[in-house]
Amino acid sequence: xxxxxxTPKHLITATGQRVTLRCSPRSGDLSVYWYQQSLDQGLQFLxxxxxxxxxxxxxxxxxxxxxxxxxxxxxxNLSSLELGDSALYFCASSAGTxxxxxxxxxxxxxxxL
Amino acid sequence: KNEVEQSPQNLTAQEGEFITINCSYSVxxxxxxxxxxxPGGGIVSLFMLSSGKKxxxxxxxxxxxxxxxxxxHITASHxxxxxxxxxxxxxxxxxxxxxxxxxxxxxx
Numbered sequence: 001x002x003x004x005x006x007t008p009k010h011l012i013t014a015t016g017q018r019v020t021l022r023c024s025p026r027s028g029d030l031s032v033y034w035y036q037q038s039l040d041q042g043l044q045f046l047x048x049x050x051x052x053x054x055x056x057x058x059x060x061x062x063x064x065x066x067x068x069x070x071x072x073x074x075x076x077n078l079s080s081l082e083l084g085d086s087a088l089y090f091c092a093s094s095a096g097t098x099x100x101x102x103x104x105x106x107x108x109x110x111x112x113l
Numbered sequence: 114k115n116e117v118e119q120s121p122q123n124l125t126a127q128e129g130e131f132i133t134i135n136c137s138y139s140v141x142x143x144x145x146x147x148x149x150x151x152p153g154g155g156i157v158s159l160f161m162l163s164s165g166k167k168x169x170x171x172x173x174x175x176x177x178x179x180x181x182x183x184x185x186h187i188t189a190s191h192x193x194x195x196x197x198x199x200x201x202x203x204x205x206x207x208x209x210x211x212x213x214x215x216x217x218x219x220x221x
Contacts, residue, residue: 002157035209043199045209056207090156097142098204099163104156 003027006091011026018079021108024094025072031104032074033094034066038087049074050097058075076101078110086112116140117212119200125218131188134215136200139181143207147174148199151213159185159198176193190219 003026015018025032034046045058049068060066068074078085088109093101115137126132136145147159160167160174162183167174172194187194200212
């Protein structure tokens with residue numbers, strides 16, 4: 001058990017809809033990372049937050065947004081969903097801002113119909 | 114050319130064999146990560162390296178910054194080592210770039 005909790009585990013929705021994925025980091029970790037894993041593109045880094053502030057940004061679409069709350073949990077919001085957004089979305093956490101081991105959640109599987 | 118390449122793409126070994134998975138990258142990095150993804154999808158971080166060598170149990174990871182190359186070694190391989198092994202580099206811009214993964218099957 002990594003200590004990182006992601007909800008929901010599975011999500012099925014339709015094109016054009018909006019969903020929110022939630023992540024609770026391991027106790028004591030201040031950084032949260034979001035990743036997308038699709039069949040055709042592999043793992044991609046989306047965004048990192050550290051103690052409530054955006055720390056690094058990767059290949060995150062404008063339709064996607066994230067935030068980290070004062071209790072350190074994070075949410076990833078995906079809007080105007082397209083078929084290509086179907087993927088596994090992982091959250092990971094680490095103690096510090098960079099170059100520390102990350103602990104991964106079990107992922108949320110998003111299916112767009 | 115992809116920024117992060119791994120070889121081999123697929124690897125089948127007999128239980129007990131010594132295994133090496135290679136990762137080459139083309140950008141300057143602040144750190145390199147080795148990840149393990151099991152068939153169920155879960156991801157475990159195995160190592161985070163910025164120089165030299167690290168060992169954890171039967172796993173050894175090395176990195177050569179000058180040659181932009183890292184290797185992951187598994188000694189005395191076991192069927193439970195069957196997984197996809199992914200190399201990821203963190204650039205100075207703090208972005209992560211992932212390799213395509215190496216699918217390892219260890220047969221009993």
